[in-house]
Amino acid sequence: MPYEFRATRRVEFSDTDMAGIMHYSNFFRFMETAEHGFYRSLGFSVVMAETDPRLGWPRVHAECDYRKPLRFEDLVEIQLLVKERRTKSISYTFRFWKLNEDPRVEVARGLLTIVCVSHQPDGKMTSVPIPPEIAEKIEIAPATLLE
Amino acid sequence: MPYEFRATRRVEFSDTDMAGIMHYSNFFRFMETAEHGFYRSLGFSVVMAETDPRLGWPRVHAECDYRKPLRFEDLVEIQLLVKERRTKSISYTFRFWKLNEDPRVEVARGLLTIVCVSHQPDGKMTSVPIPPEIAEKIEIAPATLLE
Amino acid sequence: MPYEFRATRRVEFSDTDMAGIMHYSNFFRFMETAEHGFYRSLGFSVVMAETDPRLGWPRVHAECDYRKPLRFEDLVEIQLLVKERRTKSISYTFRFWKLNEDPRVEVARGLLTIVCVSHQPDGKMTSVPIPPEIAEKIEIAPATLLE
Amino acid sequence: MPYEFRATRRVEFSDTDMAGIMHYSNFFRFMETAEHGFYRSLGFSVVMAETDPRLGWPRVHAECDYRKPLRFEDLVEIQLLVKERRTKSISYTFRFWKLNEDPRVEVARGLLTIVCVSHQPDGKMTSVPIPPEIAEKIEIAPATLLE
Numbered sequence: 070m071p072y073e074f075r076a077t078r079r080v081e082f083s084d085t086d087m088a089g090i091m092h093y094s095n096f097f098r099f100m101e102t103a104e105h106g107f108y109r110s111l112g113f114s115v116v117m118a119e120t121d122p123r124l125g126w127p128r129v130h131a132e133c134d135y136r137k138p139l140r141f142e143d144l145v146e147i148q149l150l151v152k153e154r155r156t157k158s159i160s161y162t163f164r165f166w167k168l169n170e171d172p173r174v175e176v177a178r179g180l181l182t183i184v185c186v187s188h189q190p191d192g193k194m195t196s197v198p199i200p201p202e203i204a205e206k207i208e209i210a211p212a213t214l215l216e
Numbered sequence: 217m218p219y220e221f222r223a224t225r226r227v228e229f230s231d232t233d234m235a236g237i238m239h240y241s242n243f244f245r246f247m248e249t250a251e252h253g254f255y256r257s258l259g260f261s262v263v264m265a266e267t268d269p270r271l272g273w274p275r276v277h278a279e280c281d282y283r284k285p286l287r288f289e290d291l292v293e294i295q296l297l298v299k300e301r302r303t304k305s306i307s308y309t310f311r312f313w314k315l316n317e318d319p320r321v322e323v324a325r326g327l328l329t330i331v332c333v334s335h336q337p338d339g340k341m342t343s344v345p346i347p348p349e350i351a352e353k354i355e356i357a358p359a360t361l362l363e
Numbered sequence: 364m365p366y367e368f369r370a371t372r373r374v375e376f377s378d379t380d381m382a383g384i385m386h387y388s389n390f391f392r393f394m395e396t397a398e399h400g401f402y403r404s405l406g407f408s409v410v411m412a413e414t415d416p417r418l419g420w421p422r423v424h425a426e427c428d429y430r431k432p433l434r435f436e437d438l439v440e441i442q443l444l445v446k447e448r449r450t451k452s453i454s455y456t457f458r459f460w461k462l463n464e465d466p467r468v469e470v471a472r473g474l475l476t477i478v479c480v481s482h483q484p485d486g487k488m489t490s491v492p493i494p495p496e497i498a499e500k501i502e503i504a505p506a507t508l509l510e
Numbered sequence: 511m512p513y514e515f516r517a518t519r520r521v522e523f524s525d526t527d528m529a530g531i532m533h534y535s536n537f538f539r540f541m542e543t544a545e546h547g548f549y550r551s552l553g554f555s556v557v558m559a560e561t562d563p564r565l566g567w568p569r570v571h572a573e574c575d576y577r578k579p580l581r582f583e584d585l586v587e588i589q590l591l592v593k594e595r596r597t598k599s600i601s602y603t604f605r606f607w608k609l610n611e612d613p614r615v616e617v618a619r620g621l622l623t624i625v626c627v628s629h630q631p632d633g634k635m636t637s638v639p640i641p642p643e644i645a646e647k648i649e650i651a652p653a654t655l656l657e
Contacts, residue, residue: 094241094245129283130282131282
């Protein structure tokens with residue numbers, strides 16, 4: 070399904086902070102894990118060294134709502150869902166599911182907007198349309214999954 | 217001014233990623249640096265080991281808009297501004313200023329909402345009113361600073 | 364085999380630095396991933412909340428020799444080997460194997476020494492003998508694996 | 511003194527782990543903070559984009575001995591001392607001093623060996639002699655400081 074990807078991670082000791090829970094900044098690292106896994110599942114990598122000029126995918130907006138904490142050794146599924154696809158940018162919703170609880174619980178929900186840019190020889194970045202061979206692979210998730 | 221705090225950080229090598237810029241998750245670590253410095257400037261610490269029951273300040277919402285990248289050895293000022301203060305929660309705006317550019321540039325803007333909770337003996341957390349000795353020290357920033 | 368454990372990780376974007384390779388401090392996070400997985404494979408967790416007094420496993424020595432870099436999306440196996448087991452401490456060797464190269468290459472080798480401590484009510488830690496039910500599960504790896 | 515540099519850091523919330531102390535991998539990030547500050551104090555940067563071919567300073571060995579934990583908001587001085595300077599490599603000793611204790615306490619001691627390399631057009635790295643304009647600025651610390 071080219072509108073969804075699921076990555077699983079176990080919360081590690083170095084992901085926790087002295088409050089005994091996963092540090093809030095690490096949810097953003099986990100989102101990226103799912104995002105990059107999604108690209109691999111579509112047959113490409115977020116690092117496009119071979120295009121000329123080189124393409125990049127900087128983040129322009131990131132957010133997260135935290136409902137319940139994650140703790141050391143918790144098993145979490147990061148469910149990526151394509152929320153929007155515009156000419157030059159994509160928005161993803163991320164649902165964090167704590168798997169080691171029955172039924173599984175949604176502990177956090179994130180949002181990431183990335184822009185396709187071209188790296189100019191002078192180091193500057195210009196936003197450019199997402200290449201068609203990538204854009205055509207990415208579908209919008211059904212609204213029911215995003216509620 | 218009990219509605220503002222400024223922390224300065226130099227972007228370190230370990231803050232960067234292979235795109236050559238500060239990893240987007242690290243802006244959230246920098247926000248917290250300013251937030252905790254703000255509390256110290258008011259005479260207390262985010263870690264309140266001595267209250268009974270113990271109080272905590274979990275984050276319930278975090279977001280960031282990225283306008284320009286930060287690079288290794290850039291000097292950045294994180295300007296915390298109190299955006300809202302409710303009975304049990306506070307929202308902060310964070311403006312990231314790259315200082316080694318003349319005039320200084322706002323490279324990113326963040327938002328953080330934290331809730332005051334009490335840690336129950338059974339490990340559960342309940343949201344509680346912010347203690348008056350803290351609440352009365354925290355003012356709302358003038359709207360002009362938040363534009 | 365209670366003297367060995369293998370964990371596999373993919374190098375993530377947030378693990379890299381602006382040199383385009385995994386930041387050297389992250390090899391230590393990966394060692395811990397293997398160490399904690401080793402404990403789980405033996406039926407316990409490094410976090411022993413239920414013992415009284417509570418036991419802990421602080422690190423007293425850590426080192427790493429770097430032979431070749433790891434890059435984004437490299438698949439790495441962290442092979443934990445028990446190097447030494449004393450009354451109150453254990454030393455582990457870690458061999459990092461880059462799997463996406465044929466034949467696989469050892470890119471780094473680490474060493475970690477941990478001590479068993481008891482947390483006193485006053486917050487102090489005292490080194491104590493490793494509990495027999497744990498010690499008896501942990502064997503020394505054959506010397507040939509450590510060469 | 512071109513054989514010594516002192517950097518000061520406050521332990522941040524995101525530096526701690528669920529054991530309530532600074533995560534052991536972060537001592538290596540702090541070592542690098544002092545190392546890169548040392549280079550700036552000598553008038554150059556560890557990132558040498560303008561040399562041709564481009565020079566780099568990969569780490570080949572890192573280690574740390576942990577004596578006492580660092581906790582949230584502890585103020586720590588990282589004292590860099592040049593331990594050895596060879597034609598193509600440098601070794602640094604790092605002494606971690608907890609400043610918010612009287613008298614100040616050495617809580618950890620680290621070691622880092624870096625090699626000067628040249629980046630070849632094909633992406634390979636070859637070790638090369640440290641450029642004389644850098645080598646001549648770096649002195650060996652007196653043995654008494656390294657005891």
